[in-house]
Amino acid sequence: MKLLTKYNRVNLITTIIVMLITGFIYYQAISWILTNQKDKDLKVEEQEVFDYVNLDHHLPQTFESNDQQITFTEAKPGSVVREFINTMYFKKWDKDDARKRHRHKHPGNGKYEPGRGLVSSVSVGDKYYKILIVESIVETEDLIRLIFTITIAVILFLLLVLYITNRLILSRLWQPFYTLMKELRVFSVADARGISKLETTIDEFKELNNTVIEMTAKARHDYKELKTFTENASHELLTPIAVINSKLDTLIQTENFSERQSKLLNDLYSAVSRLNRLNQSLLLLVKIENRLLHEQQQINLRELIEDMIIQFEEIFQDKDLKVTYALDEKEIYASRYLAEILISNLISNAIRHNHNGGEVVINMTEEQLVIQNTGLDSTLPDEIFTRFHKSSGSEGSGLGLTISRQICQNFGFSLDYRFQSPFHTFMVKFNLK
Amino acid sequence: MKILIIEDEEGLRESIEEYFTEAGNICETATTYQNALVKINLYRYDCILLDITLPGGNGIDILKNLKDNNYPDGVLIISAKNSLDDRLDGLNLGADDYLVKPFHLSELKARVSAIIRRKTFNGSNLLIFNEITIDLLAKEVRVDKTLVKLTRKEYALLLYFIANKGKVVSKNAIAEHLWGDGIDMANNFDFIYSHIKNIRKKLVESGCNDYIQAAYGMGYKFTGQ
Numbered sequence: 001m002k003l004l005t006k007y008n009r010v011n012l013i014t015t016i017i018v019m020l021i022t023g024f025i026y027y028q029a030i031s032w033i034l035t036n037q038k039d040k041d042l043k044v045e046e047q048e049v050f051d052y053v054n055l056d057h058h059l060p061q062t063f064e065s066n067d068q069q070i071t072f073t074e075a076k077p078g079s080v081v082r083e084f085i086n087t088m089y090f091k092k093w094d095k096d097d098a099r100k101r102h103r104h105k106h107p108g109n110g111k112y113e114p115g116r117g118l119v120s121s122v123s124v125g126d127k128y129y130k131i132l133i134v135e136s137i138v139e140t141e142d143l144i145r146l147i148f149t150i151t152i153a154v155i156l157f158l159l160l161v162l163y164i165t166n167r168l169i170l171s172r173l174w175q176p177f178y179t180l181m182k183e184l185r186v187f188s189v190a191d192a193r194g195i196s197k198l199e200t201t202i203d204e205f206k207e208l209n210n211t212v213i214e215m216t217a218k219a220r221h222d223y224k225e226l227k228t229f230t231e232n233a234s235h236e237l238l239t240p241i242a243v244i245n246s247k248l249d250t251l252i253q254t255e256n257f258s259e260r261q262s263k264l265l266n267d268l269y270s271a272v273s274r275l276n277r278l279n280q281s282l283l284l285l286v287k288i289e290n291r292l293l294h295e296q297q298q299i300n301l302r303e304l305i306e307d308m309i310i311q312f313e314e315i316f317q318d319k320d321l322k323v324t325y326a327l328d329e330k331e332i333y334a335s336r337y338l339a340e341i342l343i344s345n346l347i348s349n350a351i352r353h354n355h356n357g358g359e360v361v362i363n364m365t366e367e368q369l370v371i372q373n374t375g376l377d378s379t380l381p382d383e384i385f386t387r388f389h390k391s392s393g394s395e396g397s398g399l400g401l402t403i404s405r406q407i408c409q410n411f412g413f414s415l416d417y418r419f420q421s422p423f424h425t426f427m428v429k430f431n432l433k
Numbered sequence: 434m435k436i437l438i439i440e441d442e443e444g445l446r447e448s449i450e451e452y453f454t455e456a457g458n459i460c461e462t463a464t465t466y467q468n469a470l471v472k473i474n475l476y477r478y479d480c481i482l483l484d485i486t487l488p489g490g491n492g493i494d495i496l497k498n499l500k501d502n503n504y505p506d507g508v509l510i511i512s513a514k515n516s517l518d519d520r521l522d523g524l525n526l527g528a529d530d531y532l533v534k535p536f537h538l539s540e541l542k543a544r545v546s547a548i549i550r551r552k553t554f555n556g557s558n559l560l561i562f563n564e565i566t567i568d569l570l571a572k573e574v575r576v577d578k579t580l581v582k583l584t585r586k587e588y589a590l591l592l593y594f595i596a597n598k599g600k601v602v603s604k605n606a607i608a609e610h611l612w613g614d615g616i617d618m619a620n621n622f623d624f625i626y627s628h629i630k631n632i633r634k635k636l637v638e639s640g641c642n643d644y645i646q647a648a649y650g651m652g653y654k655f656t657g658q
Contacts, residue, residue, distance in 0.1 A: 235513060235514075238513040238534050238535060239442050239445070239513060239534065241534075241535045242442070242445055242513075242534040242535030242536065243442060243444035243445050243448070243535075244535075245535040245536070245537060246444070246445050246448035246449065246452075246535075246537075246538050247444065247448055248603070249448065249452065249537055249538040249539065249603065249606070250448045250451055250452060250538065252601045252603060252648070252649075252651055252652065253452070253600060253601055257649040257651070259649070259650070261649075262649035262650045262651045263650070265651055266604075266650065266651055269603055269604075269605045269651075270605065272535075273605050273609070276535055311612065311613075312612075314586070314612075314624040314627075314628065315612070315624065317624065318623060318624040344613075
């Protein structure tokens with residue numbers, strides 16, 4: 001859920017609740033005021049009755065107006081408690097109400113409306129009467145309804161306004177945030193480009209921006225340090241490896257080795273050569289990442305691959321691999337050194353992870369280069385492209401595919417893997433759009 | 434032939450010296466920039482093995498000094514820096530070859546032999562070893578007068594052996610020389626064996642002596658004077 005949506009939701013809910021509560025209080029207050037007003041009217045009426053009784057010593061004529069009824073009933077002395085009540089007001093139909101009455105199918109000759117009444121008492125001579133004054137409060141209720149409707153309309157209008165302002169203003173307000181997010185998404189520690197400064201007047205975003213700039217700068221610095229370290233370490237290793245290598249070459253010139261000794265020497269040789277390859281791969285990786293290999297030239301990829309296949313001929317034969325290839329013409333403009341490493345790595349992999357008597361299929365079109373090989377009958381995990389991921393028993397450095405993918409990235413190609421029994425397929429797509 | 438080894442790393446320098454020292458070869462060494470500078474201005478060598486990173490200075494400056502004085506010495510740069518810029522710098526300045534550390538001594542020997550061949554035979558393209566005659570331009574091998582048909586790799590292997598005659602050359606070194614770094618995927622070096630078998634057969638069938646001997650399962654040795 002977007003912050004904006006969440007914020008809007010909370011905002012709307014609280015607005016509605018507050019509006020409803022205010023509406024309710026408003027309603028209560030107004031109905032209290034209006035009831036009070038009615039009660040005052042009723043008291044005035046009561047007083048009139050009292051005045052009349054005091055003056056004339058008999059009950060006034062009961063008359064009926066449109067909104068007021070007074071009834072007198074005889075009651076036991078002292079039985080009536082003076083009180084205001086909510087009651088019904090019986091309204092007789094006017095003449096022109098007849099059609100209405102017919103339509104509403106109301107029985108009788110009138111209808112009940114909500115009313116407010118005052119129960120009181122008066123003594124006329126020795127008789128005790130209960131007075132009931134009832135006034136219709138239809139007008140009051142109408143007024144309240146009107147007020148309520150206006151309140152609801154205001155609420156709705158407010159919601160609409162809130163909604164629109166949120167949409168227009170808030171999304172614009174959040175723009176710096178989204179810009180920053182977009183920059184962070186494409187940020188790479190290996191990239192020379194940092195996070196740019198945002199144009200914003202909002203403190204929070206300014207602070208966020210500054211923090212992100214600082215953080216990414218630090219990450220890039222750390223990454224660079226690490227890379228320098230790797231490079232230096234690999235570099236320093238070269239000389240001792242060179243010494244070991246040369247000493248081994250010298251050692252085998254001395255005569256008379258037993259079978260056991262020559263076995264040991266052979267193992268030493270292959271270990272040193274692995275160490276050397278590993279070290280070279282690390283150095284190469286740093287170099288590619290630093291984009292230190294700039295010399296670019298026009299390369300005929302078909303010729304390069306064909307040369308490479310010839311180069312690998314004996315090794316294909318040694319593993320009894322069947323090689324088929326169909327190559328269209330393809331020229332790229334890139335570093336020849338890296339292109340050679342890329343092709344050599346991919347073909348080496350197709351050989352190394354193959355079984356004896358397996359197959360290698362190489363196809364190239366204008367769009368892509370596909371290298372397929374038989375091997376283990378299961379999909380390889382996604383980690384094959386990460387550093388030092390190795391299948392068990394692999395003699396490789398575990399850097400081959402990492403280097404290949406890095407080279408592809410450098411060239412603006414993509415390198416992907418797919419397994420479709422029985423073939424493991426590596427695809428280099430040339431045109432990334 | 435006379436060789437100067439300019440290398441500050443003692444272990445490496447000693448190994449190279451030992452490997453190159455044989456009948457007819459004189460090896461001299463220099464361990465610092467100043468020392469090397471003195472030697473190159475005093476004596477002439479057939480080939481100078483030049484390390485780039487030296488105490489007291491840069492090997493490239495020694496190369497410049499050589500070229501400024503028009504000394505004809507062959508120069509092979511041995512460097513730990515496998516960067517193309519350095520390589521190009523070196524070659525543009527007139528170095529004959531560039532070898533990246535670490536390397537097999539047999540590889541170094543083959544490269545040095547090639548440089549010296551180019552320098553000394555000056556125009557002649559024939560490399561003659563006993564009954565074997567190799568035309569380096571046409572890449573043709575003859576035993577006495579018989580043409581021996583060798584594949585590209587067999588030819589390279591024969592040259593490699595002759596450059597390292599009398600030395601045990603490890604299978605690793607052979608594999609790296611012929612196949613480059615792609616070699617690590619092979620489970621074993623059986624395919625080298627079949628290569629050697631082929632080349633021996635072809636040579637012997639043409640009436641050549643069998644010079645190639647297996648050495649303790651570690652490598653091969655090209656014998657003969």
